[in-house]
Amino acid sequence: MAAATGVESYSEMKEPIIQTINITKSFPGTIALAQFNFELLPGEVHCLIGENGAGKSTFIKILSGVYSPDSGEIIIDNKRYDSLSTQLARGIGIHTVYQDDVLVPHISVAENIYLGSEIMRKRIFMNYRTVYENAEELARHYGIDLDVKEVYENLNPADQQFTKILKTLAQSPKILVLDEPTQVFSINETDLILNIVKKVSATGTGVVYIAHDLDEIIKVAHRVTVLRDGKKVAGHDEGINKLDSTLLAKEMVGRPVELFYKKKKHTIGDIVFEVKNLRLASTSKPIEFSVRKGEILGIAGLKGSGRSAIARSIFGALDRYSGQVIYEGNDITPKNPIEAVRHGLAYLTEDKKANGLFLSMPVDQNITIVGLSSIHRSLIKLKREQDIAGNFISRMKIKTAGLNQEVQYLSGGNQQKVVIAKWLFRDANILIVDEPTHGIDVNAKTEVYELFTELASAGKSIIMISSEMPEIISMSDRVIVIRNCEISKVLSGDDITEHNILAGYLGGTD
Amino acid sequence: MTDNKTRMKPSAANPFFSLLSSQTGYLILVIIAVSVIATILNPRFLSARNIFNVMQQISVLGILTMCMALLMISGNLDISIGNMAGLVGMLFTRMVLSGRPQGIAVITVMILSTVLGLINGLIISKSKTTPLIITLGMSYVYYGISLIISNGRPHSLGGQFEFLGRAKIGPVPITIIIYIVVFALAYLFRKYTTYGRRINAIGGNKEAAFLSGINVDRHIIYLYGISGMITGLAGLVLISRLGMVRADSGSNYALQALAAAIIGGITFEGGRGSLVGAFLGVLLLGIMYNAMNIIGVSSYMQTIFLGAVIVIATVISNIGKIKKQ
Incomplete structure (x- = not known):
């Protein structure tokens, strides 16, 4: 062998x-x-x-x-x-190098490589000289030019990746x-x-x-x-x-048609929302797009393509190099999410548990948190709050044991509905949704799609970021494909196909 | 992976266990148990006089625990409140002793403590540092200032400003009324104001709060300011009850307030916890102390018991979490 x-x-x-x-x-x-x-x-x-x-x-x-x-x-x-x-x-x-493996940031490359299989002297002391020599030998053997004494966190992403691979190779995997x-x-x-x-x-x-x-x-x-x-x-x-x-x-690609949600058509209005000259860094190409009233604009992009960074920078939650955000003809470019929310923008994050929900708080309080000013005079009207939350729960078919159930006990699909309800209560007009159906089951997905369709026909504009092809294709009126923080393709109508989107992911030019 | 957890709901099959599973429920049971034992050993425990006595003893700690509880619910804490209260007392005493009107002195120290709280909040939120370390450092600063303005010597008010600590309305000492009012206001603040609600949300998920358009920094800074103001009040109650002050008069209170809040079910993670629980946590500590005094437990033993109560209460309050995993 x-x-x-x-x-x-x-x-x-x-x-x-x-x-x-x-x-x-x-x-x-x-x-x-x-x-x-x-x-x-x-x-x-x-x-x-x-x-x-x-x-x-x-x-x-x-x-x-x-x-x-x-x-x-x-x-x-x-x-x-x-x-x-x-x-x-x-x-x-069997040894695996994952995409998001993490090594110890502030020790050297060589120490990281032999972490867990340290080379010892008299079983107590780390034999640093051998560690460095072996690591260097390993790197040279595989033709990688790497300073093994450098601290891991100082490396560029490519060298960090090489370190991870070398660490695995040091185990002589079968x-x-x-x-x-x-x-x-x-x-x-x-x-x-x-x-x-x-x-x-x-x-x-x-x-x-x-x-x-x-x-x-x-x-x-x-x-x-x-x-x-x-x-x-x-x-x-x-x-x-x-x-x-x-x-x-x-x-x-080439899926059977049953997999696609069939969206009802509705009329689309004029341009209400524009992003101009958006550059995340001084070196990146400007991103420009516009969204019409009642339109669902799909942003297709793989993980790491910069799709979420774009959303965050539009919402003022991430520093940008340049860019204007225009709503109904006025420059509203938000400096922070506080301003974005005030102008009627909503951002439904990809990881709702990490940064969309207040898991330890009950369903009703999660729904009303961004719109508290509309249910209080000097004190919050708890009765009013419960009525409103109850309304959303029945309208959106949120399955919960009650209004004061903590949202952490809800299923993923119902949690997503709570997040949507939160922004609807605020009456946001531009919804930026990031992977809206990630990790939720098929039925819940369909319900979310129905909800989005209903919102769009009621005149809300939705910017939907997704890496799921069927979702992008069936829901979007237009699609922009993001690759390396740039728009690589703009598709509309019959051009929205799996093939064209994939070509956009891969940077093809056909 | 996470699905088992999300599907699980808190069970309420057995009413006894469901009472136990809520922090306030089990605290009430423990308080009743301690009271029964203490009453059997010494019937004097249950007299109105003794109950007022307990309440009066815990008033300063109780007020400070409300500060700590609100801060912890927001995911913060402030362990400088003890020495801040001490500094307030010291400055007030020096002002009164040097002939300033008591009214002016009260206003001055209340403003000062509010500003000190705001400074804590400003440093913590703008530098994004750990509240524990920042407030630990500030705690030493306040203690040092107290040492300087007192020259390291205790100062007696000489019978002035007794009103707050000793006066009564009917049979009820004013200190207790102040404590109850602070508790009630904190409770209202938490439950019925948008501000309190947002504080809770920030403690539950700071990032989600930020992305929901909540001005996280401003809310936190103001909360520290409110906490500072209440601490000023606690300092005044403290000096009024003691009639004299030393630079370290408030030193023990911060960690005791932290312990009381944790016994009451408030966690370091923030985002949850009840002020009623914190109130009961303080009460339990007070009753334990009092019961041991009445029964005649030596003060050395008392210290051990109190430490043990903190450990046991914290472990019990976590039993629910252990089962889930």
Whole structure:
């Protein structure tokens, strides 16, 4: 097994190092992975591609023991497992580099690399010299130019990513799992990562590689599996050299029509809201767009594309380099959220638990918090507050044990409705909603869509940020696609297709 | 992952346990239990005179606990309030002793303590630092100023300004009335004013409050100011009851107020907790003290008991959380 064979000969060793059979994993409301079969040979680079929510992350979390599958088997070295634990996965030699791994910020690169597997002298003292030498040797071996004595937090994002990968490689993994390793990289750095992958696989290590960039995958993969909505839709294990990104992109999209919510049409008014010359940093290109009365403008963007930063900067919650926000012809550019709210803007955040809700406070108080001035004279009229909250609860079908139930005990979908109710009570006219249906079940999603449609036809304008294709496509009157904090495409009418949005994500020019 | 937690609702199957699961419920039970035991051991405990006595003893602590409780609900705290009250008492005494009218002295120290509170709030909210450390530092500053203006010596008011500490309306000492009024106003503030509601929201989720258009900094600064003002009042009650003042007269109060608030179910995380609970927390501490005095427990033992009460009460109040996990 340990024999160092060349890249070309991987297929001669037929025995897979890991195999999964009919793995299924569901979360409340969604099936993240359905009957998924997968195998990895020694020395093979097996790429997984698919959109957000296709099931890639779920799968690697199962491989590394974070999630237990509902059913199915994992076979490693002829042993069958129902599920792995994180310790078991590590023991077997499965090591994962996650997108959002965190290392210790204020110790050196070398110390981070050997953290948890310290090199000791007489079992008590850290052997710093060996730590530095080994780390340096490791970096040199994989062709990375890195000062291993530098403090981790001083590194640029790319070098931080290299450190994470080196830390994993120091464990001599049998199976290396890389979750979008090149997201923070320029082209040259990406080539470095691809070289590492080739080098590692040449020693017999199997690599599971997840990426969005299809060209990158074609350069490195021995095999490609395409996932869509938790299912394997295509596998390519031969003729990989002839594979082209257009085919893969086509396979990633193309959903059946039942998955799309059918929005009722309504009339759209004049432009009420404009963003002009918005630049988050001095180096970024200006972002400009406008929204009409009653319009739903979709902002499509992957995580890390800058979509939420744009929303926050419009709302005055994030510093911007330049930009004007215009509402009904007046410059209202908010300096902070206080001004934004005063001008009728609402921002429904992506992570409602972290920054949208007051979890320890009851439902009624969550709904009225931004509009308290309308229910008090000298003191808050508690009766009035309860009536109003009760109204929202029945109108929006919020399931709660009562008005004084703390919102932390509500389900995700109902929590989202509480957040929407909060801004409706304030009578906000421009709603910026960030991933409005993230983590809520299918029925609740439909209810949220109905609510948005109703609001838009009542004359509210909605700016909807989402990385879910069906949502963007079925809800939006127009779509702008964001990539690297810039608008990469503007789509409307029949041009709003999965293919065009994906092309916008990837920076294609067709 | 989070779904188990979100689906779980507080169970109320057994009325006894549901009473226990609410902090105020179990505090009432404990207070009754301590009272019963103390009355059996010494029937004098339940006399009207003794009850007024307890209330009067806890009045300064009780007033300061309201400051601490409101601050904690907003996710803050101020451990300089004890020495701030001491400084107020010292400055007031020096002013009165040097012949200034009592009215002027009262107004001066009330303004001073409000300003000191505002300064605490300003530093904490604008520098985004931890209230614990900032107010710890300020606490030393106030103590130091008290030492300077007193030359390190105790000062007696010589029988002046007894009104606040010793006078009664009918059978009820004025101190108790002041304490009850402060409690009632704090309760109204928390429950019925937009300001109190927003304070609660800031404690519950500062980021969400900011994104809801609440002026977080301003609310926090003003709250520290209000707390400073109430602390000024507590300082005046303190000096009036004692009739004399030392630089460290208020030193013990801040941590006791913190303990009383925590016994009352108010947490460091903020965003929740009831002022009734904090009120009962103070009452429990007062009754424990009094009961031990009446029964004849030595003052050394009393200290141990009080410490143990704080630990036990905090552990009990957390039992609900342990079960959830």
